[in-house]
Amino acid sequence: MDKVMASAGEAVADIESGASIAVGGFGLVGVPEVLIAALLEQGASDLETISNNCGTDGFGLGILLEQRRIRRTISSYVGSNKEFARQYLGGELEVELTPQGTLAERLRAGGAGIPAFFTPAGVGTQVADGGLPQRYDSSGGVALASSPKETREFDGIAYVLERGIAADYALVHAWKGDRFGNLVYRASARNFNPPAAESGRITIAQVEHLVEPGELNPEDVHTPGIHVNRVVVVGPVTVGVEQRTVRS
Template identity: 80%
Template sequence: MMDKVSATPAEAVADISDGSTVAVGGFGLVGVPEILIGALLQQGAKELETVSNNCGTDGFGLGVLLAKGRIRRTISSYVGDNKEFARQYLAGELEVELTPQGTLAERLRAGGAGIPAFFTPAGVGTQVAEGGLPRRYDSRGGVAIASPPKETRVFDGVAYVMERGIAADFALVHAWKGDRHGNLVYRRSARNFNPVAAASGRITIAQVEHLVDPGELDPDAVHTPGIQVQRVVPVGRVTVGIEKRTVRA
């Protein structure tokens, strides 16, 4: 079907099942598909594995799924600003695979391009490559699961570590504009992890602020082509919150 519009967010996420891997766009509070995440919260899927730059904040984004115990495992590069995340991780309730930010972006892009693995210098000589990073703690504070060592190779005298591409079962992204064919345009800094997350999903679901008819988008302005998107949900204008507010005494 060329018309990929879903009537409601609930309809769009209805088939995300327990245990699914879900790639999610956004960086901090910007470009987060919060309405789709809210619909997934109401839908009830659990034991999810999420892939995102950060696992939301307390009370926002993926943080709402985390607070309800719906996330079993996450692959992220930044895990600050979320007290519940820290509590679950240190209590052994959440498995965490920490990945350098650029490496995470490339793992998503590679997965979307059908590339199973690639070599990067990021992490060479650290526990990222050598293994031993705590992925899950036990209830006594010991390490229940540690990251394994990764293959390293030398090319032209430089050491590199092999990283696997990520192909997620589903991807949830936020776009400024989208047409009924699934072509997406991101606005300013919301063009962060959304394009690579969209590429990585076998089923990609996009919430869009402005839904337009096919032909209204300038082809040169399209960031994610419709071939990578299976569902589009119009949600209207979304207001971005303030991540850190600083005021004078």
């Protein structure tokens, strides 16, 4: 039952090239940066990542992007990562753009064993009708576009069918965790970490503070240990400022 690993390197050692990885975080908050750095050093490539924004330049998944370790990503936002945009528009990266709430639910559904669900988000757009560019060619033309999705009407409202996501691995960041893998997130770091943790067949959590079993109030646990396979203690982390705006 003791899921604590000696190091981040040991925790990610078996992630193979070509694996799919769900990753928690939103912007700079709640990002499992220590695990991502360990994965960079480990050397796995040709990865498919599932995350809100695939990191930022020089941080989080951005460091894997810079080294061409990511082949494909499912994300909802790319605006804060210039290297992401460059690779996508240059035909070097396949991108499945997904509405943000839909992405969270696809992760949660996959973890709950739900293969697909209907949602109104995206109806009447290329999300449902198809045609979203997923990969460009070297001349800027669309080499691969999304396919149309099934739509149905319930009680007079149109819905689109979205598939759940069950990733090979999940990397998440938590404020506290115990040896059984029960996790507590702090403030906005709760973002995509809970559904990512549920999505992974093997979920690896970096935690700032390790506590003993029984110290966490069960009512305070956000991710039960049943979803977590490995725990790595990283100590307190400092969250940077993505965009600083000050008065002139």
